[in-house]
Amino acid sequence: MSIERVRRHIDEHREEALDMLKDLVRQPSVSAQDKGVKECAQVLADLLRRLGIAAEILPTATQPIVFGEIVRDAAAYTLLCYGHYDVQPPEPLDLWQTPPFEPAVRDGRLYGRGTGDNKGQLIAHVLAAHAWLEAAGGPPINLKFVFEGEEESGSPSLAGFIRGQKSRLAADLVYISDGGLHPSGAPTISLGNRGILGLTLVARGADRDNHSGNKGGVAPNPVWMLVHLLSSMVDPTGRVLIEGFYDHVRPIGATEQRLLATMDYDPKAFAATMGLETLPMDGPTYWTRIMLEPYCNINGFLSGYVGPGSKTIIPSTAECRLDIRLVVDQTTADILTKVRRHVAKVDPRVQVLARGFGTMEASRTAPEHPAVGVIADAIRRCRGVAPAIDLASGGSLPNAVWPSVLGVDHIGVPYANADENNHSPNENLSLDRFYDGIHVSAEVFRALGDAAARGALPRRAAR
Amino acid sequence: MSIERVRRHIDEHREEALDMLKDLVRQPSVSAQDKGVKECAQVLADLLRRLGIAAEILPTATQPIVFGEIVRDAAAYTLLCYGHYDVQPPEPLDLWQTPPFEPAVRDGRLYGRGTGDNKGQLIAHVLAAHAWLEAAGGPPINLKFVFEGEEESGSPSLAGFIRGQKSRLAADLVYISDGGLHPSGAPTISLGNRGILGLTLVARGADRDNHSGNKGGVAPNPVWMLVHLLSSMVDPTGRVLIEGFYDHVRPIGATEQRLLATMDYDPKAFAATMGLETLPMDGPTYWTRIMLEPYCNINGFLSGYVGPGSKTIIPSTAECRLDIRLVVDQTTADILTKVRRHVAKVDPRVQVLARGFGTMEASRTAPEHPAVGVIADAIRRCRGVAPAIDLASGGSLPNAVWPSVLGVDHIGVPYANADENNHSPNENLSLDRFYDGIHVSAEVFRALGDAAARGALPRRAAR
CATH class of the missing domain: 3.40.630.10 (Zn peptidases)
Structure with missing residues (x-):
């Protein structure tokens, strides 16, 4: 043979x-x-x-x-x-x-x-x-x-x-x-x-840092803008609140359900590899979240003074970097449009910059x-x-x-x-x-x- | 004489x-x-x-x-x-x-x-x-x-x-x-x-940064913890939502009202000193906010990677610095207690550190x-x-x-x-x-x- x-x-x-x-x-x-x-x-x-x-x-x-x-x-x-x-x-x-x-x-x-x-x-x-x-x-x-x-x-x-x-x-x-x-x-x-859409959100208040005593209450604070915008985008459980975000997410079929249930999973061992005590979820949930559900991640946030001591300022700008992990049938172009629409509705002062780092479907x-x-x-x-x-x-x-x-x-x-x-x-x-x-x-x-x-x-x- | x-x-x-x-x-x-x-x-x-x-x-x-x-x-x-x-x-x-x-x-x-x-x-x-x-x-x-x-x-x-x-x-x-x-x-x-209460909020997820693709959806993200905690503390208009926060704020009397109305105010000129185009409020509102109302300010926020390029991580920690400006009859001790109680209720994973910088009544x-x-x-x-x-x-x-x-x-x-x-x-x-x-x-x-x-x-x- x-x-x-x-x-x-x-x-x-x-x-x-x-x-x-x-x-x-x-x-x-x-x-x-x-x-x-x-x-x-x-x-x-x-x-x-x-x-x-x-x-x-x-x-x-x-x-x-x-x-x-x-x-x-x-x-x-x-x-x-x-x-x-x-x-x-x-x-x-x-x-x-x-x-x-x-x-x-x-x-x-x-x-x-x-x-x-x-x-x-x-x-x-x-x-x-x-x-x-x-x-x-x-x-x-x-x-x-x-x-x-x-x-x-x-x-x-x-x-x-x-x-x-x-x-x-x-x-x-x-x-x-x-x-x-x-x-x-x-x-x-x-x-x-999963696909990835990389974004940067930039909020601007005044064109300079202001004294938080002398101006606190009248000058806009860009960190608060981002906090309220972000909390309108994702709920505390991680569910994305942007209109139409889940429109194209493919339903999980019977074969997938069966495979998810048989996948290797150990909450303690898996948690240890990422620096956690344990994971508060079962195996199918764990694998579904990673493989079959989108996730909106914040990978960086910077505003104001973060060095030793303190500086009582209202920062002039705040920047937050997102990478949104997408699942099949979602597209980066569609999600970008929906994010932009959401931001324009909730706080049009915030800029959405599409940063090209590894954007993939x-x-x-x-x-x-x-x-x-x-x-x-x-x-x-x-x-x-x-x-x-x-x-x-x-x-x-x-x-x-x-x-x-x-x-x-x-x-x-x-x-x-x-x-x-x-x-x-x-x-x-x-x-x-x-x-x-x-x-x-x-x-x-x-x-x-x-x-x-x-x-x-x-x-x-x-x- | x-x-x-x-x-x-x-x-x-x-x-x-x-x-x-x-x-x-x-x-x-x-x-x-x-x-x-x-x-x-x-x-x-x-x-x-x-x-x-x-x-x-x-x-x-x-x-x-x-x-x-x-x-x-x-x-x-x-x-x-x-x-x-x-x-x-x-x-x-x-x-x-x-x-x-x-x-x-x-x-x-x-x-x-x-x-x-x-x-x-x-x-x-x-x-x-x-x-x-x-x-x-x-x-x-x-x-x-x-x-x-x-x-x-x-x-x-x-x-x-x-x-x-x-x-x-x-x-x-x-x-x-x-x-x-x-x-x-x-x-x-x-x-x-006004008085001042300086605080630092620290959120911790895993004990190391994690890959936002491989772990996104299962590992906790401390920036999201702070975003949801902060948005539960202050609404988009700046009003503080912490229970009892305004309990001791002294009502504005007739003399104060009269003085507020006569105080020097020019929205364009005042805005220019802080780097804004104009101020969307009248004089009494401006002065009331600065002199007679408390304000919760974020003066610094740091998490994850914020250097050139990008790093698709779930950050292990996020830190946010607040200075809360208080008005007469509010006390830093009472407000600190109320902040701690609020945080313990909304997200006990977040630490509240009282930083002594210029805490004043x-x-x-x-x-x-x-x-x-x-x-x-x-x-x-x-x-x-x-x-x-x-x-x-x-x-x-x-x-x-x-x-x-x-x-x-x-x-x-x-x-x-x-x-x-x-x-x-x-x-x-x-x-x-x-x-x-x-x-x-x-x-x-x-x-x-x-x-x-x-x-x-x-x-x-x-x-």
Whole structure:
């Protein structure tokens, strides 16, 4: 059976696989600092070609995208594997045990910036494809690879790129491996993420600070403006009071309810990870709030004098920063309009500034999507344990481009160890996790091919 | 007539008066830095004795008080003149045209730290008493002088000192000259001030900042706690919602209503001084709010990240600083209790810290007090114009000690020019204002003596 030969090939070529990952990590590619990104695109494209995969470097207005494909029959089922070859800045350098761009193996892990996030994960798909090419003449489905060079900088060109390359990128599903497994090592499937809308509210009173004795009662105080505006926006339970805010929130279906009830939850242990004694809620409530409900967060507030001693002033300005986490079917544009309308009604003196930090749309693939079960089975075959299904992450990722621009669903399967230290010093990828990742990719290709062959998967033509 | 001889004496001894003030200014007395304060007490006591006034230096736990008196008949009407010989720190020194402790006359003003605040004003009373002694054998009333050395540091020992010296300080009225006249040069009488209660509210969520995506909706956000607590404390019009907050606010009487209606007010001009376009209220409302109504002010608010860019966190703590301005008959202790009770009811997670910065009680002498008319007449005789009656200043001063500890009313008459630059570089006192001040003091002594003689003034025995 061909999958056996593929597995054997993967196991017999571990050293070469690790060397390829090292080559990739050795090439810095810090998008925030525009350091080595274009050189890394070249290294990656060369690697794909060396492995027998047609590859091109496609420029965008910012950083290039490395595109690769193995298409034997244009009508066959097509999986688009997405990843990013850019990395976070390595600073602070003095906290690294070995230099960030000199990959080093210690205690069964490869250390280096980008090992887990995301070079080791994206190359797992490529190595799985290569194993299929070598051991079975090719994978059982068409594969497309989109590896971008600026995910760590908010993917500014990705949506436009996809829009411009729609037919070339045409696929039946997008597959993403990023982030880490459960701390226990248990595998997970991630079906989406919340969106984020970043805002700053600025209230202005007088054009200077005033004496709170001499003017207290007659001069307007901008902190009070924000306090009353904010309390009109969100109630003490966290429910947002802005008209129409919940209009498009998708009702929670039966499958979601079932999955929520089975999700891992321990109020004491979970509370401890965030610095609390316990959590006053049950598991389904906890997960519903993070994955399926929006939340309006205040991440910063500044007004007046906050240094040592005191200053009895009426401050001239007050500023408050919000990040509103949105769920699927809500859009940042609609919510921004509603926030502006609310503020204009309650206190038009307050300015609403849309700050572009990581504004992203929410996205979610339905848990009933047939590919979810197919991929879960593939993982169980590789890992011996069924993955947990995460309906969405609470945080925000640029995944909405797939359904909204390319018109195709996305499924994520993290390959890295939970303690990969992504974005931190001493980033690493467990070698076990790396090799397992290659196996999972290979198995996923097979499982999707089998399911597509029996007509069990939705196809793009049917959309 | 003896007042004519007193006036002549004042006019003929201007040079000596100025020299005495210069001697006093030359001696640094910075209470905040404990620099020269005790030496200045000695200079001042010596000066009093040289002018024929019995004087003593009375120690307190902190800075000494210079006490002087001219008592011919213990049963006669007694005025206690209060002032302070300590000064603000002179820094920043490079902004002074001439050194702060080297008094210099330029363009009809004496420049130097303390010229206006308060050495030039307190010595005016002493010089007026001296003129009465020289020209008429003594003033027509008993005079007591209490000059403290730490008003600029919040008068920490004053109340205790008065409590310990009650019989020695026994008086029928306290008379205070501090601060400046109206910018137009018009004289004013000040009958009181609002009190101040300084508080800090601290809300704590988790013991660390959390990711607002991964934890947003389940981890508590301390900014939201403060927003909801604060909006339950004060409504959007500024009315305080804390139970019992207005219990002791004294109703506004007919005399106050009449005075409020006649007080100087120009919405555009007043707005300009505080950095606003205009004020959306009439004069009586403006003055009522500042003088006769309490106000709950937020002078500082800090939480989370407020630097460049953004940080999508749920902050672990939020802090808000309040100064509550109180009016007469409200007390800081009662209001603190009521704030604590309110917070305990609405959100017991929030801590209320009583920060001691300048906590002071409100104080007000009734405008119907017979001495108000007597002193107003005296000012009109000296200045040719009747003074405006300020029911209270919006700011806070340590005047409550007089009614609450000594059991006697207080009346303030500022002698300095409005642009005296007190607390700032190039502090100065107009020589005209200085000499006028001596005349006003002399005339006030005569007027109170006349009124007391005809039984028109309340006496301490009658209290």
